[in-house]
Amino acid sequence: MIRFAKNSLAVVAVAVALSACSSSTATPETLPATVDLEVRAVSGLxxxxxxxxxxxxxxxxGYVNxxxxTHTLVVIEGDTKVGTLELQVNKRGDTDFGSINLPAGNYVLLxxxxxxxNMKADLTIK
Ligand SMILES: [Cu+2]
Known part of the structure; x- marks a missing residue:
């Protein structure tokens, strides 16, 4: 009987741990620690x-809404899209991330x- 109670507690503890874990991965505005450049879409396009x-x-x-x-993010050089990176965030708190290889130069995030x-910003790669 005591053993059964202990097992029940263990099951509850695992369930709590799992739900805590899944809610933390769904926390808005959380990007991987590996992100080198964080860009945020803010109101006003x-x-x-x-x-x-x-x-x-x-x-x-990393891209945070x-x-x-919905907003997207691509890297362009002149009028030409660079690479295949296209990030998209659909609602407040959405995040997206991806890698792109860029040599030194002047680019634009669009x-x-x-x-x-008109939703663009300069990106300088050194
Ligand atoms: Cu946009």
């Missing part, structure tokens, strides 16, 4: 900064949602 910089090479970009509508063509 803009990013949180007008200019970002990062170091040349493989760059992991502080706005309430949201490709129709009507958001």
């Amino acid at each position: 803009r990013f949180d900064k007008s200019a970002y910089d990062a170091t040349a090479g493989d760059i992991e970009i 502080e706005d309430t509508i 949201c490709t949602v129709p009507g958001h063509q």
Whole structure:
């Protein structure tokens, strides 16, 4: 009887641990620690900064939505999209992340949602 009670407690403890774990991974605005560059979409069809910089090479970009509508993020050089990276966040608290390899140069971060063509920022890679 005592043994049974102990097992029940253990099951409850595991269930609590699992639910704590799953809720922490779903916590809004949490990006992996490996992210090199964090970009936030904010209200007013803009990013949180007008200019970002990062170091040349493989760059992991994290994207956080502080706005309430869908935004994307691509890297362009001139008028040409660089690589295949396309991040998308659909609602407040959404996050997305991905890697892109960029040599030193001047790039632009752009949201490709129709009507958001002014949602851009400079990206300087050193
Ligand atoms: Cu946008």
